[in-house]
Amino acid sequence: MTDQTPQARLERAKEASRATAALTSADKARVLEAIALALLADAPRIIEANGRDISRGQQDGIGESLIDRLRLDEKRVAALTAAVREVAALPDPVGRVVGGHRMPNGVALEQVRVPFGVVGAIYEARPNVTVDIAALALRSGNAVVLRGGSAAHDSNAVLVDIMRAAVEGAGLTAEAIQTVDDFGRDGAKALMHGRGFIDVLIPRGSAGLIETVVTESTVPVIETGAGNVHIFLDETAPDDWARDIVVNAKVQRPSVCNAVETVLVHRQAAPRLVPLVASALESEGVAIHGDDMVVGLMSNVIPATEEDWETEYLSLDIAMKVVDSLDEALAHIRRYSTGHTESIITTDSRNAERFLAEVDSAVVMVNASTRFTDGGEFGFGAEVGISTQKLHARGPMGLSELTSTKWLARGSGQTRG
Amino acid sequence: MTDQTPQARLERAKEASRATAALTSADKARVLEAIALALLADAPRIIEANGRDISRGQQDGIGESLIDRLRLDEKRVAALTAAVREVAALPDPVGRVVGGHRMPNGVALEQVRVPFGVVGAIYEARPNVTVDIAALALRSGNAVVLRGGSAAHDSNAVLVDIMRAAVEGAGLTAEAIQTVDDFGRDGAKALMHGRGFIDVLIPRGSAGLIETVVTESTVPVIETGAGNVHIFLDETAPDDWARDIVVNAKVQRPSVCNAVETVLVHRQAAPRLVPLVASALESEGVAIHGDDMVVGLMSNVIPATEEDWETEYLSLDIAMKVVDSLDEALAHIRRYSTGHTESIITTDSRNAERFLAEVDSAVVMVNASTRFTDGGEFGFGAEVGISTQKLHARGPMGLSELTSTKWLARGSGQTRG
Structure with a gap:
């Protein structure tokens, strides 16, 4: 031809x-x-x-x-x-x-x-x-x-x-x-x-x-497709949901657009969740790029720069940042998200509903892995x-x-x- | 400011x-x-x-x-x-x-x-x-x-x-x-x-x-908006529908995008419909730009050039062309339409259905004025x-x-x- x-x-x-x-x-x-x-x-x-x-x-x-x-x-x-x-x-x-x-x-x-x-x-x-x-x-x-x-x-x-x-x-x-x-x-x-x-x-x-x-x-x-995907671990995020969802969203298939790239953690929950989630990620071979607070809570953390918040790694890397509030998490997402998928892990229904209403992304989740944003998973056949x-x-x-x-x-x- | x-x-x-x-x-x-x-x-x-x-x-x-x-x-x-x-x-x-x-x-x-x-x-x-x-x-x-x-x-x-x-x-x-x-x-x-x-x-x-x-x-x-809108007068187009719809579609508000710009007439119906429709248009002050056949049937017709088929006049001008068949009408529309609105005037249901199926425009009509393509007329409130x-x-x-x-x-x- x-x-x-x-x-x-x-x-x-x-x-x-x-x-x-x-x-x-x-x-x-x-x-x-x-x-x-x-x-x-x-x-x-x-x-x-x-x-x-x-x-x-x-x-x-x-x-x-x-x-x-x-x-x-x-x-x-x-x-x-x-x-x-x-x-x-x-x-x-x-x-x-x-x-x-x-x-x-x-x-x-x-x-x-x-x-x-x-x-x-x-x-x-x-x-x-x-x-x-x-x-x-x-x-x-x-x-x-x-x-x-x-x-x-x-x-x-x-x-x-x-x-x-x-x-x-x-x-x-x-x-x-x-x-x-x-x-x-x-x-x-x-x-x-x-x-x-x-x-x-x-x-x-x-x-x-x-x-x-x-x-x-x-x-x-x-x-x-471009997915700079976020998960926000709210103050009330249960240990198991936080750990299992973040690990699944990062590790199950890191090379695709619905894999999580940045985890935001509520300050009140950081001492509880950062070590738990970070060590679970590390045991799966994930390199963590963290802000000062995360660096203070864990060893082996690479200090994060502005670039980390903007990056769709598509690899076994993840950015992690501690935020003061749901508002700060929403502001961070507004600034860095590509509008693909974001998820909040919480048992506070008010925060869940605010997150669903205010995050301006194609798919907004509560207590579920971002890996579900997929035509097959949504029941559309091929995508x-x-x-x-x-x-x-x-x-x-x-x-x-x-x-x-x-x-x-x-x-x-x-x-x- | x-x-x-x-x-x-x-x-x-x-x-x-x-x-x-x-x-x-x-x-x-x-x-x-x-x-x-x-x-x-x-x-x-x-x-x-x-x-x-x-x-x-x-x-x-x-x-x-x-x-x-x-x-x-x-x-x-x-x-x-x-x-x-x-x-x-x-x-x-x-x-x-x-x-x-x-x-x-x-x-x-x-x-x-x-x-x-x-x-x-x-x-x-x-x-x-x-x-x-x-x-x-x-x-x-x-x-x-x-x-x-x-x-x-x-x-x-x-x-x-x-x-x-x-x-x-x-x-x-x-x-x-x-x-x-x-x-x-x-x-x-x-x-x-x-x-x-x-x-x-x-x-x-x-x-x-x-x-x-x-x-x-x-x-x-x-x-x-850009509307190079066509009406096709099929062999079986009734006199009154052909005349009333073409006049309405051209004259009721010539400056808007759903006004008709080109009328195609089936050759078998041309001796009957061209004089009828053209004289009704002329009595409303419309200038007709016609092909050789139309020029032969009427006085006062401006000979049409290639440009007339392409033009959205938005004025009291209309192009008129005689075609041999529905197929030729469809081919003309495929070539010159902007995909806004086209209408066929016919009582032949096979031709009506073919026109509806094959014309690739936003609105395809049978026996109705193209002026109906409008948010208000469609019941949407303002448009x-x-x-x-x-x-x-x-x-x-x-x-x-x-x-x-x-x-x-x-x-x-x-x-x-």
Whole structure:
């Protein structure tokens, strides 16, 4: 396909989007099943291509957490396939009537869900995103244009190739799935400036990638993922909840956006909770970056600087700060949060409700691990990403978030008086 | 306030948005009633300031349709006030639970409507937009930053001044309503680049204004308004519906975005409908820009060029073209429509349903005037604008479209396995 321009791919996607929009729910399920079967059948080819990406990554020294995100083994290909089938089984949002009424003059108004048209995605290391987003886009009646990370280039090329062939085999045009990976930076640029061709663009990856896409794009963007996530241990936080939730939120999968990055501790509870929580974290290999109070309570604490409050570590590091009050915790979160997820651990219902009301994040929790902010956990099947903006979608996005609506008006000659 | 920078105004709006978000529905109704009373009481001052804008406009020769949009007389101030009271009476979307369930582990998830925070608006001639948008923003719990057209500068300054004083008098901070009109181009720039301060930016006005805002902004934008609106007269279109709907859609208010700009006529119906519809339009003073076939059927027709198909006249001009089929009509609409509103006049139900399904516009109609695409007509009270994009809102936007959602999660120590 190297004889094409990125713009030609966008045009083909737009053209194909008329076909995907016309598919019935049963058609779409059939197309996704064809993709699932093809991925399973071609697992060795996927894993071989992924092996080349992994080797290149190791030579380039990209670090163990990135290698982990990049890796596809048999188990992960099977998980990918299962995710596609889960998406195929989800209720189809397209055609759902979401509103409507009869106007006083008799015109019947109906607001129905329709596909966006063409969904663009720009993402980094994880090649499973290639399949997840394509499946979600198709299930919701959209064509898709993908731009993956160069670290996963070989994996993504094979995945797209397999999916396009499967889609074509199922009777839909292969043009419904496009990649612009082979155009390097020009591919991303075409997506970001594809007005009239890309109906929504979803970046998934580092804060830097997202910032670039948001700033540079002239097409509508849904910001996703950057998570400088906070947990506030209130004065009344029970020992076990404080310890178990912080450890779970940091350690269970440190490389993802819903992992906690900063723990705030109420001053009255600090002598009780800081040693308890910090030592539990340390025994899991977590490095603690603490303010003076935390440094005073524990050995082995790295003194925190301003930068620590701003950092999304995505690693076995955590920042810890003692605050005088709920107000100070709220002010700290207001200043440093990326609006992804914050949780308070407390048994004081007034403080819980204030935290829920005043924290301006996509997901605000009481007494639960921030790791629950996830499309799967929320029951959406596979996940398009976690929106940290307020327009259109906020928090974990599922199928419905890949659709728009249109108004249908049925009259019998009515004019406006 | 000339000692302030535009950025300082944005910061004050952001700060004030915490106060507006915390208002109860009753508080907000009270604030809006205070605005309504103040507008009525100060009507002479508004009309006087508007008179200065009108005189300046007439000296600058801005044209009668712009003067009409600019004008505020006693009747229009009363209408403005009535609109504010209608907004005050609308159900408050904030706090509405729009989704939720209990996770298998017992965490209770709840998705609730919350204000955006700060709504920005960039608009042109009509000063009523200043009041409409401020009222809608406040009713939905948002602070607002306004940037009106220079043609309405004096009217807008007085309107903002009156509203700020009324808001302050009702016990809310006046900072919830900001204008950046006094900073000229820098004010608009600050809005468009106000990441972290402006949660959504709504341009209302010409295609050029909207294009600039969409292209230049780094904050999320809702495109509104540009309406290259089509009506297709199908082979079976009844005489009276064809004539009455086209005349109404063009003539009732030619200066607004839901006025029809191009009429497509099925070739089989052209000898019957072109003379009928064209002469009805001409008797209302409409100039017809027609293709060869239309020119052949009528005298006084201006031969249409490519530009006519692309133009949103917003005046007593209309383009008229004969097409061979529904397919050709759909292809023409696909190429030239701005995705606002299109209507088919037909008694053929298959064609009606195809038109509804295949036209990719915010509002698609059968046998009704395009002038119905309007927040008031749709029953939303005053209108924020008509979205022609697919993200977040599509078609006439009311109060709910000025809100976002957030997820609340209430647990009792749950961690992810």
